Amino acid sequence: MKIGIIGAGQLGRMLALAGYPLGSRFRFLDRSSDAPGAQVGEIVLGRFDDAEQLAALANSVDLMTFDVENVPADLLYDIADKINFLPPVPALETAQDRLREKRLFAELEIPTPRWQPVDSLDALHAAVDDIDLPAIVKTCRLGYDGRGQTVLRKLEDLQPAWERFAGVPLILEQFVRYEREVSIIGVRSTEGETAYYALTENVHEHGILRHSLAPYDVPNLQRLAEKYLQRVFDRYDYAGVLTIEFFVIDGKLVANEIAPRVHNSGHWTIEGAVTSQFENHIRAIRGLPLGDTSGLGHAAMVNFLGQLPVLEPVLAIRGAHYHDYGKSPRPMRKLGHCTITAETAAARDEGLLSLLALVG
């Protein structure tokens, strides 16, 4: 079973590492021949909008999936006509566009911050009149890890924000004051089987995930998050792993965004759950029985951004699992991560503190 993955980043690499024991083999499409996936599979060199190379990959594999979201949907629809392509293209197309995403949440009655589409400076003023300040303006497309967005605190911020993003569709969102950020990761197989991981608490800095803690053990929110995820599964006749990120506000879940793929906030599942998100994604798209998503105690995951900490002191922390993606360093680039697993939350938190002291 040869699986093609669009994008050979760390997510693709971890998918391949999980898929090999199940007999899957991997080929990636990527612009770079030394992307993380190159260590564990063949690379077809090409851009993500290169129709010819996409077709070349599709012609050489049995099944296709992706580790990047920014692939033109029209090209993927062509591919999905010819070969099994999962998760479904419409789910990816929705996640690529914040306006579509917000409309999906509205349709499925999943609460979000208040929002308005913006296509002119006048529309931005009208949206601010309606939503009030502070607010956050985001580009509808190509925004990730805090890029493509800016906070508006006073009326004088509107004109510069408009000029900064002029020409692309925008969305204005109410700036919410949340207690915490959490995510739910679930998986649905082509056979319709579903399974859910424990809610994960995520701590971001400058829009980039710094660390995650699991489980975020609040049973009523767990049930609600699973219900919301189930609605998205049903809407797309989904197969694969799917993530929804939420804000917790006044003890309630308010959705921020969906990711139709394995997710950074689920890296702890490699050592902290019976079956990882990566293995379950492969099982799901191949139509195999899903693996148990139960947690094995308590886990913390810390991203290594910009530089890798020295290996030995990290490994000396009890329950530490070090992941080096094999990327060259660049400021704030995700180069690796470490997961701490422990039997109790207190032991996990102690390990996390030691790890954070090494990461800086």
Ligand code: AMP
């Ligand atoms: P996003 O790219 O939408 O995931 O946003 C990146 C980060 O910005 C989030 O993880 C939040 O920390 C923050 N953020 C995004 N939207 C809002 C909002 N409406 N109100 C407050 N903070 C937000």
